Amino acid sequence: MVHLYNQTPIANFLTNNDNLIRVNFCNVKMKMKPCQFGSFHNYLINKSKSIKAVESSVELLLVKNNLVITISLHHFLQLLNAVQSVMADKFGEGIFKT
Numbered sequence: 339m340v341h342l343y344n345q346t347p348i349a350n351f352l353t354n355n356d357n358l359i360r361v362n363f364c365n366v367k368m369k370m371k372p373c374q375f376g377s378f379h380n381y382l383i384n385k386s387k388s389i390k391a392v393e394s395s396v397e398l399l400l401v402k403n404n405l406v407i408t409i410s411l412h413h414f415l416q417l418l419n420a421v422q423s424v425m426a427d428k429f430g431e432g433i434f435k436t
Contacts, residue, residue: 359424363417364409366400372428379425382418389414 358369361378370378389396389411396414398407409417 359428361421364407364413366405366407368400375421376425376429379421382414382421386414386418 358371359375361368361370361375368378385396385398393411395408395410398409398414399405400407
């Protein structure tokens with residue numbers, strides 16, 4: 339398990355000519371197709387529903403090489419907010435249905 343929650347998270351979401359969305363947070367860098375980004379968004383939403391108030395960190399399972407990372411709850415919420423913002427900008431307003 340890699341502990342990255344002490345790193346300063348920077349969540350950058352950029353599109354390039356290949357129509358890929360880049361996600362950078364903590365020391366993790368990912369490039370995703372729009373459909374993969376949508377799945378990542380759904381994963382974060384479902385993960386957020388299972389978080390209890392007493393938790394101070396969140397474990398994320400990333401698909402590449404079954405990488406499990408632990409980030410602080412604060413950084414997780416920043417990542418979730420940034421992903422939701424990109425989903426709203428790129429895919430429309432209707433994505434905030436729960």
